Amino acid sequence: MTNVLPPFTNPALTFEGVWAAIQESNRYLTEQLAESDRQRKETEQMLKKQFAETEKIIKANSREIGGISKSNGDVAESYFVNSFKKYPHFAGHDYHIIDHNINRRSKALNLEDEYDLVLYNNDSVVIIEIKYNAKKEDVKQILKKAETFKKLMPQYKDFSLYLGLAGLHVYQNAEKEAIKQGVAVIKQIGKKTVINDANLKVF
DSSP states (O other), X not given: OOOOOOOOOOGGGSHHHHHHHXXXXXXXXXXXXXXXXXXXXXXXXXXHHXXXXXXXXXXXXXXXXXXXXXHHHHHHHHHHHHHHHHSOEETTEEOSXXXXXXXXXXXXXXXXXXXXXXXXXXXXXXXXXXXXXXXXXXXXXXXXHHHHHHHHOXXXXXXXXXXXXXXXXXXXXXXXXXXXXXXXXXXXETTEEEXXXXXXXXX
């Protein structure tokens, strides 16, 4: 007699079992997506907070650095202004009027400029640009001021105009460029103010 085995049946492979498995899988995926979305939002919030704190620190440091730079600039300006007030002499000439922090603006010319220190006598004017650390690019700045001064202060058009670059520290390439361009270099050496006007020219 031949034995016939009954057909294999697995309740899990019934329609109801498969449908239950699909629903369970969907529920699991939904929970995982929800958890991932929650973690993503938490990460975004954390990064936004960190960015805001970093930006706050950067702004605070910028203000502090800016304050230090301004303070250094004030120290340099105070030193050279007081030095020339005490000894108002430049390139063999004495000067009777010393002015500083001058701002001139012409609407007609659409032109404005500032001058750190200006010395006057009866026939000549000296414009001195003051820096804490005088760099090579500052030479271009002082040369430009010679042009703007003539336009903004036409009453001195017949005066001899001299330029000076002053710094508590003057970089070597800045001094070479200034001398090359005919600009005097003014430095503090020890307790003295020293002027290098080896190639000084009238602008």
